[in-house]
Amino acid sequence: MTTDIHALVGAYALDAVDDVERAAFDRHLRECENCRVEVDELRAASARLADGAWSVPPPGLRDEVMTAIGRTRQLSPAAPAKARRDASRLRRLTAAAAVVVAAVGAGTAVYQVQDHRVRREQGIAAAARASEARVRAILTAPDLVTHEETLADGGRVTVASSRLHDAGVIVLDADGAPSSGRVFQLWTIRPGGAPEPVGRMIPGQTAVVQLVEGLPGVTDVGVTVEPDNAATTPTLPMKADVKLV
Numbered sequence: 001m002t003t004d005i006h007a008l009v010g011a012y013a014l015d016a017v018d019d020v021e022r023a024a025f026d027r028h029l030r031e032c033e034n035c036r037v038e039v040d041e042l043r044a045a046s047a048r049l050a051d052g053a054w055s056v057p058p059p060g061l062r063d064e065v066m067t068a069i070g071r072t073r074q075l076s077p078a079a080p081a082k083a084r085r086d087a088s089r090l091r092r093l094t095a096a097a098a099v100v101v102a103a104v105g106a107g108t109a110v111y112q113v114q115d116h117r118v119r120r121e122q123g124i125a126a127a128a129r130a131s132e133a134r135v136r137a138i139l140t141a142p143d144l145v146t147h148e149e150t151l152a153d154g155g156r157v158t159v160a161s162s163r164l165h166d167a168g169v170i171v172l173d174a175d176g177a178p179s180s181g182r183v184f185q186l187w188t189i190r191p192g193g194a195p196e197p198v199g200r201m202i203p204g205q206t207a208v209v210q211l212v213e214g215l216p217g218v219t220d221v222g223v224t225v226e227p228d229n230a231a232t233t234p235t236l237p238m239k240a241d242v243k244l245v
Contacts, residue, residue, distance in 0.1 A: 005024060005025065005028045006028075006032075006035060008021055008024075008025050009025075009035050009038050009039055009042065010042060012025045012039060013038075013039045013042035013043050014042070014043075131211055134165075134167065134211055135169055135209070135211055137165055138160065138161075138162045138165050138167050138168060138169055138211075139160060139169060141162035141164050141165055142164070143162055143163055143164050144160055144161070144162050145160070145161055145162075146158055146159065146160045146161075147159045147161075147221075147242050147243070147244055148242065149240040149241065149242040149243075150240065151174055151175070151223060151239050151240045152237075152239045152240065153174070153175065153176065153239060154174065154175030154176065155172075155173050155174035155175040155176075155206070156172075156173050156240075157170065157171070157172050157173075157221065157223050157240045157242055158170075158171040158173075159171075159215070159221050159242050159244060161215050161216050161244065162216070163216045166213065166214055166215075166216055166217075167211065167212065167213045167214065167215055167216075168211075168212050168215030168216065168218075169209060169210065169211055169212070170186055170198070170199075170208075170209070170210040170212060170215075170221055171207075171208075171209050171210075172184060172186065172201075172207060172208050172210070172223060173206070173207045174206040174207065175206070176206060177203070177204045177205065177206050178225045180203070181203070181227065181228055182203075182225050182226060182227055182228065183200055183201045183202060183203055183205070183225070183226060183227075183228050184200070184201045184205070184206075184208075184223060184224070184225060184226075184239070185197060185199070185200045185201070185223070185224050185225070185226045185231055185234070186198045186199045186200070186210055186221065186222070186223060187221070187222040187223075187224065187234050187238075188212065188215070188218040188220070188221055188222075189218065189219055189220040189221075189222065190217055190218055190219060191217075191219055194233075195222060195233065195234050197230065197231065197232065198210060198212050199212075200226070200230060200231075202228075203228055215244075218244055219243070219244055219245050220241055220242060220243055220244065221241075221242040221244065222234060222238045222240065222241050222242070223238060223239045223240040223241075224236075224238050224239060225239060
C-alpha cells in the first residue's frame, strides 16, 4: 500500500484499489472532507470522459490561452453588447477545467497497476488527449472570435469559434445548478434546422467546457434546463440564446 493515503484518491474513485487499500481509504474518507469532494469530482469527470460527451482543456493551456486572447480580433462596434468578449471569464473557466484533466490523468497512472482495467482506461485517456489537443488548437487560433450571453438564472455562456478549424468551444458557467432531477443541456441551431443537442451536464454540475465540431456554421447556441435524461427537443424558454451571426 502507498505510504500517502491521499495518493489513493484517483485509484479509489475508479475502483482500482485492492481490498486492503479500499478499507483504509474508506476510513480516511470519514475524516477528510477534501478527499470526499475530490472523489466525487473524479467520478463525475470519469463518467463524462467515458461517454465522450464533454471535453476539457489540459493544464498547460492556461498560459497559452491568456496570450492568445490578447490577439483575438474584436467584434465590430456594431455588434450587440451581449456578444462581447469576456476574456477573463474564459481564462478562469479554462484553468478550472484543466484541474479536472490533471486529476483524471493522475488517477490513470495509479490504476494502471490493475491489468484488467488498463485497456479500458487507456482508451479513455487517448480520447481525452485527442480532445485536449483539439481544444488547444481552437482556443489559440488566430481567427478566434467569442460571443457571450447571460444565463436567465445567473451566470454566463461563452462561445469561442474558429473558422480555420471549423470548430468551437462552448464555456458554461452557471451561478447555481438546476433543481433536483434537472440538468443543463446545450443546443446548436443551424440555418433552417431544428435545435440539435450537443451535450448534457450531470446533476449538480454548474460549469463545463464543450468542444463542438462545425460550430462556425451555427447561428445560435442555446442553454436549457431538462430532466436528467437525453432530451431530443429543448424545453422553452431557453436559459440563454447566444446569437453567433
